[in-house]
Amino acid sequence: MSELDRLERFLRTDPRDVGCDEAMAVLHVYVDLAANGGDPAGRYPGVAAHLAACGPCGEDFTGLLLAVTTDDPGE
Protein backbone atom coordinates (compact mmCIF):
# COMPACT_ATOMS: atom_id res chain seq x y z
CA MET A 1 0.00 0.00 0.00
CA SER A 2 1.38 3.44 -0.90
CA GLU A 3 1.52 6.21 1.67
CA LEU A 4 -1.22 8.08 -0.16
CA ASP A 5 -3.34 4.94 -0.11
CA ARG A 6 -2.84 4.84 3.63
CA LEU A 7 -4.13 8.41 3.97
CA GLU A 8 -7.04 7.75 1.61
CA ARG A 9 -7.99 4.62 3.51
CA PHE A 10 -8.02 6.57 6.77
CA LEU A 11 -10.28 9.23 5.29
CA ARG A 12 -12.62 6.80 3.53
CA THR A 13 -15.93 6.22 5.32
CA ASP A 14 -18.24 3.27 4.84
CA PRO A 15 -21.93 4.19 4.51
CA ARG A 16 -22.83 0.82 6.07
CA ASP A 17 -21.06 1.82 9.32
CA VAL A 18 -23.70 1.60 12.08
CA GLY A 19 -21.75 3.57 14.69
CA CYS A 20 -20.62 2.66 18.19
CA ASP A 21 -23.95 2.37 19.99
CA GLU A 22 -25.51 -0.07 17.56
CA ALA A 23 -22.33 -2.12 17.27
CA MET A 24 -21.88 -2.39 21.03
CA ALA A 25 -25.54 -3.34 21.50
CA VAL A 26 -24.98 -6.59 19.57
CA LEU A 27 -21.30 -7.13 20.40
CA HIS A 28 -22.01 -10.27 22.46
CA VAL A 29 -24.03 -11.81 19.63
CA TYR A 30 -21.38 -10.88 17.07
CA VAL A 31 -18.60 -12.32 19.24
CA ASP A 32 -20.45 -15.59 19.86
CA LEU A 33 -20.87 -16.00 16.11
CA ALA A 34 -17.16 -15.31 15.57
CA ALA A 35 -16.14 -17.66 18.38
CA ASN A 36 -18.25 -20.48 17.01
CA GLY A 37 -17.16 -20.30 13.39
CA GLY A 38 -20.22 -18.38 12.22
CA ASP A 39 -20.36 -15.48 9.81
CA PRO A 40 -20.88 -12.39 11.96
CA ALA A 41 -19.83 -9.99 9.18
CA GLY A 42 -22.36 -11.59 6.83
CA ARG A 43 -25.15 -11.28 9.37
CA TYR A 44 -24.13 -7.81 10.57
CA PRO A 45 -22.29 -6.05 7.71
CA GLY A 46 -22.82 -2.63 9.28
CA VAL A 47 -21.23 -3.80 12.51
CA ALA A 48 -18.29 -5.32 10.61
CA ALA A 49 -17.80 -2.01 8.79
CA HIS A 50 -17.84 -0.19 12.09
CA LEU A 51 -15.42 -2.53 13.87
CA ALA A 52 -12.99 -2.11 10.98
CA ALA A 53 -13.10 1.68 11.28
CA CYS A 54 -13.49 2.38 15.00
CA GLY A 55 -10.40 1.64 17.07
CA PRO A 56 -12.08 1.53 20.50
CA CYS A 57 -14.94 -0.71 19.35
CA GLY A 58 -12.47 -2.92 17.52
CA GLU A 59 -10.51 -3.24 20.77
CA ASP A 60 -13.68 -4.18 22.64
CA PHE A 61 -14.43 -6.83 20.03
CA THR A 62 -10.93 -8.27 20.30
CA GLY A 63 -11.06 -8.20 24.09
CA LEU A 64 -14.43 -9.90 24.31
CA LEU A 65 -13.50 -12.52 21.75
CA LEU A 66 -10.32 -13.29 23.69
CA ALA A 67 -12.29 -13.41 26.94
CA VAL A 68 -14.76 -16.01 25.70
CA THR A 69 -12.26 -18.11 23.78
CA THR A 70 -9.39 -18.20 26.27
CA ASP A 71 -11.03 -17.90 29.68
CA ASP A 72 -10.57 -21.00 31.80
CA PRO A 73 -13.15 -21.04 34.64
CA GLY A 74 -11.05 -23.65 36.44
CA GLU A 75 -8.12 -21.27 36.94
Add this chain to the structure above:
Amino acid sequence: MVPAEDLDEESLAWLRRLGAVDGERQAAERELHARLVRIALAEVRRRSASTPVTGQELDDVAHQAADDAMLAILAKLGGFRGESRFITWAYRFVILEVSSKLGRHYWRNPPVALDAGQWELLPDRLGIDPQRHAELAGVLAEVRRVVEQELTAHQRRVFVAIVVDGIPLDALAARLDLGRNAVYKVIFDARRKIRRALVTNGYLEEPGMERQ
Protein backbone atom coordinates in the same frame (compact mmCIF):
# COMPACT_ATOMS: atom_id res chain seq x y z
CA MET B 1 -37.97 -14.09 30.16
CA VAL B 2 -36.17 -16.31 27.68
CA PRO B 3 -37.82 -19.71 27.09
CA ALA B 4 -35.56 -22.34 28.70
CA GLU B 5 -35.53 -24.44 25.52
CA ASP B 6 -33.83 -21.57 23.67
CA LEU B 7 -30.82 -21.52 26.00
CA ASP B 8 -27.68 -23.61 26.19
CA GLU B 9 -27.15 -25.59 29.40
CA GLU B 10 -24.48 -23.32 30.83
CA SER B 11 -26.55 -20.17 30.33
CA LEU B 12 -29.59 -21.85 31.82
CA ALA B 13 -27.57 -22.86 34.86
CA TRP B 14 -26.30 -19.31 35.37
CA LEU B 15 -29.82 -17.88 35.20
CA ARG B 16 -31.17 -20.53 37.56
CA ARG B 17 -28.39 -20.02 40.10
CA LEU B 18 -28.48 -16.20 39.94
CA GLY B 19 -32.25 -16.34 40.39
CA ALA B 20 -32.10 -18.73 43.34
CA VAL B 21 -32.33 -17.70 46.97
CA ASP B 22 -29.73 -17.34 49.67
CA GLY B 23 -26.66 -19.53 49.49
CA GLU B 24 -26.89 -20.75 45.92
CA ARG B 25 -27.36 -17.25 44.58
CA GLN B 26 -24.51 -15.86 46.68
CA ALA B 27 -22.20 -18.62 45.47
CA ALA B 28 -23.13 -17.89 41.85
CA GLU B 29 -22.52 -14.18 42.36
CA ARG B 30 -19.12 -14.86 43.94
CA GLU B 31 -18.17 -17.15 41.05
CA LEU B 32 -19.31 -14.68 38.42
CA HIS B 33 -17.53 -11.79 40.14
CA ALA B 34 -14.30 -13.79 40.33
CA ARG B 35 -14.54 -14.47 36.60
CA LEU B 36 -15.21 -10.79 35.86
CA VAL B 37 -12.15 -9.79 37.90
CA ARG B 38 -10.01 -12.30 35.99
CA ILE B 39 -11.27 -11.05 32.63
CA ALA B 40 -10.81 -7.40 33.63
CA LEU B 41 -7.23 -7.99 34.82
CA ALA B 42 -6.37 -9.78 31.59
CA GLU B 43 -7.95 -7.00 29.56
CA VAL B 44 -6.16 -4.10 31.26
CA ARG B 45 -2.85 -5.95 30.84
CA ARG B 46 -3.60 -6.54 27.17
CA ARG B 47 -4.23 -2.81 26.75
CA SER B 48 -1.35 -1.64 28.95
CA ALA B 49 0.82 -0.56 26.02
CA SER B 50 -1.84 1.83 24.76
CA THR B 51 -2.69 3.61 28.01
CA PRO B 52 -0.68 5.85 30.35
CA VAL B 53 -2.35 4.07 33.27
CA THR B 54 0.16 1.72 34.90
CA GLY B 55 0.94 -0.45 37.91
CA GLN B 56 -1.46 -0.59 40.84
CA GLU B 57 -3.78 1.92 39.17
CA LEU B 58 -4.24 -0.50 36.29
CA ASP B 59 -5.21 -3.28 38.70
CA ASP B 60 -7.54 -0.86 40.49
CA VAL B 61 -9.24 -0.07 37.17
CA ALA B 62 -9.76 -3.79 36.61
CA HIS B 63 -11.31 -4.35 40.03
CA GLN B 64 -13.55 -1.27 39.69
CA ALA B 65 -14.62 -2.44 36.24
CA ALA B 66 -15.49 -5.90 37.57
CA ASP B 67 -17.46 -4.42 40.49
CA ASP B 68 -19.44 -2.06 38.27
CA ALA B 69 -20.02 -4.75 35.64
CA MET B 70 -21.33 -7.08 38.34
CA LEU B 71 -23.85 -4.46 39.50
CA ALA B 72 -24.96 -3.81 35.91
CA ILE B 73 -25.34 -7.52 35.15
CA LEU B 74 -27.51 -8.13 38.23
CA ALA B 75 -29.60 -5.05 37.49
CA LYS B 76 -30.12 -6.09 33.87
CA LEU B 77 -30.47 -9.84 34.33
CA GLY B 78 -34.11 -9.67 33.29
CA GLY B 79 -33.04 -8.07 30.03
CA PHE B 80 -30.92 -11.04 28.94
CA ARG B 81 -32.66 -12.29 25.81
CA GLY B 82 -30.59 -15.36 25.08
CA GLU B 83 -29.19 -14.02 21.81
CA SER B 84 -25.74 -15.16 22.92
CA ARG B 85 -24.36 -17.36 25.66
CA PHE B 86 -24.97 -15.81 29.07
CA ILE B 87 -21.26 -15.57 29.85
CA THR B 88 -20.56 -13.66 26.59
CA TRP B 89 -23.35 -11.25 27.45
CA ALA B 90 -21.92 -10.83 30.96
CA TYR B 91 -18.30 -10.40 29.84
CA ARG B 92 -19.40 -7.66 27.44
CA PHE B 93 -20.24 -5.51 30.48
CA VAL B 94 -16.78 -5.86 31.98
CA ILE B 95 -14.96 -5.23 28.69
CA LEU B 96 -16.97 -2.02 28.13
CA GLU B 97 -16.34 -0.95 31.74
CA VAL B 98 -12.59 -1.42 31.25
CA SER B 99 -12.71 0.81 28.15
CA SER B 100 -14.71 3.49 29.89
CA LYS B 101 -12.56 3.52 33.03
CA LEU B 102 -9.27 3.59 31.12
CA GLY B 103 -10.65 6.60 29.25
CA ARG B 104 -11.39 8.44 32.48
CA HIS B 105 -8.12 7.46 34.18
CA TYR B 106 -6.14 8.73 31.14
CA TRP B 107 -6.44 12.28 32.44
CA ARG B 108 -4.70 11.54 35.77
CA ASN B 109 -1.36 11.50 33.96
CA PRO B 110 -1.98 12.47 30.32
CA PRO B 111 1.00 12.21 27.98
CA VAL B 112 -0.42 15.04 25.90
CA ALA B 113 -2.65 17.96 26.86
CA LEU B 114 -6.00 18.63 25.28
CA ASP B 115 -5.70 21.11 22.36
CA ALA B 116 -1.93 20.57 22.04
CA GLY B 117 -2.17 20.50 18.23
CA GLN B 118 0.99 18.53 17.45
CA TRP B 119 0.64 18.74 13.67
CA GLU B 120 4.24 17.74 13.11
CA LEU B 121 3.31 14.28 14.40
CA LEU B 122 0.43 13.76 11.97
CA PRO B 123 2.42 11.71 9.41
CA ASP B 124 3.50 9.30 12.16
CA ARG B 125 -0.05 9.12 13.52
CA LEU B 126 -1.23 8.11 10.06
CA GLY B 127 1.50 5.50 9.81
CA ILE B 128 3.27 7.27 6.94
CA ASP B 129 6.86 6.17 6.32
CA PRO B 130 9.22 8.91 7.61
CA GLN B 131 11.17 8.65 4.32
CA ARG B 132 8.01 9.72 2.44
CA HIS B 133 6.97 12.66 4.64
CA ALA B 134 8.37 15.26 2.23
CA GLU B 135 6.62 13.61 -0.71
CA LEU B 136 3.25 13.92 1.03
CA ALA B 137 3.86 17.40 2.46
CA GLY B 138 1.45 19.00 -0.02
CA VAL B 139 -1.51 16.75 0.67
CA LEU B 140 -0.90 16.87 4.43
CA ALA B 141 -0.80 20.66 4.30
CA GLU B 142 -4.16 20.53 2.51
CA VAL B 143 -5.54 18.25 5.23
CA ARG B 144 -4.47 20.83 7.79
CA ARG B 145 -5.99 23.67 5.79
CA VAL B 146 -9.31 21.84 5.55
CA VAL B 147 -9.27 21.06 9.28
CA GLU B 148 -8.52 24.67 10.16
CA GLN B 149 -10.77 26.38 7.64
CA GLU B 150 -13.64 24.04 6.75
CA LEU B 151 -14.41 22.00 9.85
CA THR B 152 -16.65 23.41 12.56
CA ALA B 153 -14.92 24.40 15.80
CA HIS B 154 -16.22 21.24 17.49
CA GLN B 155 -15.15 18.99 14.61
CA ARG B 156 -11.72 20.67 14.58
CA ARG B 157 -11.21 20.21 18.31
CA VAL B 158 -12.20 16.54 18.22
CA PHE B 159 -10.20 15.78 15.06
CA VAL B 160 -7.05 17.47 16.38
CA ALA B 161 -7.33 15.74 19.76
CA ILE B 162 -7.82 12.25 18.36
CA VAL B 163 -6.08 12.21 15.00
CA VAL B 164 -3.34 14.82 15.43
CA ASP B 165 -2.57 14.47 19.14
CA GLY B 166 -3.40 10.78 19.48
CA ILE B 167 -5.68 11.12 22.49
CA PRO B 168 -7.73 7.91 22.85
CA LEU B 169 -11.34 8.36 21.76
CA ASP B 170 -12.71 7.11 25.09
CA ALA B 171 -10.46 9.55 26.96
CA LEU B 172 -11.70 12.47 24.88
CA ALA B 173 -15.30 11.33 25.33
CA ALA B 174 -14.79 11.29 29.10
CA ARG B 175 -13.14 14.72 29.06
CA LEU B 176 -15.89 16.30 26.96
CA ASP B 177 -18.62 14.40 28.80
CA LEU B 178 -19.84 12.83 25.56
CA GLY B 179 -20.65 9.27 24.60
CA ARG B 180 -18.23 7.29 22.47
CA ASN B 181 -20.71 7.28 19.61
CA ALA B 182 -21.03 11.07 19.62
CA VAL B 183 -17.26 11.51 19.33
CA TYR B 184 -16.98 8.81 16.66
CA LYS B 185 -19.70 10.51 14.62
CA VAL B 186 -17.78 13.80 14.70
CA ILE B 187 -14.62 12.06 13.46
CA PHE B 188 -16.64 10.17 10.82
CA ASP B 189 -18.11 13.41 9.48
CA ALA B 190 -14.73 15.16 9.60
CA ARG B 191 -13.03 12.36 7.65
CA ARG B 192 -15.76 12.52 5.02
CA LYS B 193 -15.51 16.30 4.76
CA ILE B 194 -11.70 16.24 4.48
CA ARG B 195 -11.79 13.49 1.86
CA ARG B 196 -14.38 15.36 -0.17
CA ALA B 197 -12.23 18.51 -0.09
CA LEU B 198 -9.13 16.57 -1.15
CA VAL B 199 -11.04 15.10 -4.09
CA THR B 200 -12.50 18.48 -5.05
CA ASN B 201 -9.06 20.08 -4.96
CA GLY B 202 -7.45 17.31 -6.96
CA TYR B 203 -5.36 15.63 -4.30
CA LEU B 204 -7.38 12.40 -4.41
CA GLU B 205 -9.31 10.76 -7.18
CA GLU B 206 -12.54 8.79 -7.19
CA PRO B 207 -12.88 5.85 -6.86
CA GLY B 208 -9.18 5.18 -6.30
CA MET B 209 -6.82 8.06 -6.03
CA GLU B 210 -3.72 9.57 -7.43
CA ARG B 211 -1.75 12.61 -6.52
CA GLN B 212 -2.44 15.79 -8.37
